[in-house]
Amino acid sequence: MSDSLPPDLAAALAGSRARRGPLGDPLVYFAEVTSTNDIASARAERGAAEGTTIVAASQTAGRGRLGRAWHSPADAGLYVSIVFRDPNVAPYLTLAGGVAVAEGIRAATGLPLEIKWPNDVVTRSANGPARRRKLAGILAEASSSAEGLQYVILGFGINLKPAAYPPEIADRASSVEAELGRAVDSAAILVEVLAALASEMPALSKSDPRSLLTRWRALAPLASGSAVECDGPGGRITGIAAGVAEDGALLVRVGGRVERIVAGEVIWR
Numbered sequence: 001m002s003d004s005l006p007p008d009l010a011a012a013l014a015g016s017r018a019r020r021g022p023l024g025d026p027l028v029y030f031a032e033v034t035s036t037n038d039i040a041s042a043r044a045e046r047g048a049a050e051g052t053t054i055v056a057a058s059q060t061a062g063r064g065r066l067g068r069a070w071h072s073p074a075d076a077g078l079y080v081s082i083v084f085r086d087p088n089v090a091p092y093l094t095l096a097g098g099v100a101v102a103e104g105i106r107a108a109t110g111l112p113l114e115i116k117w118p119n120d121v122v123t124r125s126a127n128g129p130a131r132r133r134k135l136a137g138i139l140a141e142a143s144s145s146a147e148g149l150q151y152v153i154l155g156f157g158i159n160l161k162p163a164a165y166p167p168e169i170a171d172r173a174s175s176v177e178a179e180l181g182r183a184v185d186s187a188a189i190l191v192e193v194l195a196a197l198a199s200e201m202p203a204l205s206k207s208d209p210r211s212l213l214t215r216w217r218a219l220a221p222l223a224s225g226s227a228v229e230c231d232g233p234g235g236r237i238t239g240i241a242a243g244v245a246e247d248g249a250l251l252v253r254v255g256g257r258v259e260r261i262v263a264g265e266v267i268w269r
């Protein structure tokens with residue numbers, strides 16, 4: 001059973017309908033879930049329409065990339081999952097999610113952010129990649145059948161308030177409020193993220209990622225020219241990041257050749 005929408009969220013949704021397209025319509029709110037991706041996926045299996053959005057105040061089994069847990073304490077973050085069905089849009093959802101979260105937080109709060117490939121939303125820092133702290137992440141999970149793609153669940157988690165992060169991430173994590181030194185309006189952040197995501201949909205549904213890639217590149221200066229270490233097709237490589245391909249792969253120059261990195265952990269030097 002879902003819970004009733006907090007009044008500030010209901011008001012923010014009502015005032016942003018035209019900018020959100022189908023996203024957040026319906027928006028189903030829970031005080032606590034295992035993972036919003038699980039709830040969204042169960043609803044998608046039962047036929048939920050594109051744009052159906054699940055929001056929870058806390059997750060007991062929030063998950064991140066590479067099998068990691070996503071720390072999801074009550075009322076300290078935004079935990080959101082959206083159902084997508086358009087197969088043209090699906091290949092770009094991870095990049096689009098990162099751009100929308102970074103742009104949405106900035107639009108609602110003024111906090112400038114960057115993206116670390118593929119989709120970590122991090123603070124800006126003049127002191128090198130290692131000083132950037134992560135405050136949001138994206139997890140896109142697809143379901144396919146013999147007929148092709150059924151749906152993609154785009155989940156994103158945004159740390160809003162300082163929390164007791166697990167020790168292994170404590171020195172690399174931050175929150176929007178910790179960075180700004182003031183309270184923020186979580187409903188405003190959510191609708192700005194949905195609006196930023198919706199603004200890319202018309203082009204992506206025509207399989208045109210040019211505007212998305214321009215926006216992504218502007219937010220990801222590290223992806224061009226930084227020294228990186230990562231797992232390439234033939235084993236561990238060190239090289240220089242050389243941008244992102246149209247399909248979202250990170251390009252890494254190693255000596256005279258360019259490797260395509262499609263998954264895994266990247267260490268930015």
Ligand code: BTN
Binds near residue numbers: 070
């Ligand atoms: C990452 O950076 O590792 C991705 C984190 C994704 C977390 C969000 S929170 C909402 C949605 N539900 C989940 O269980 N995970 C995603």
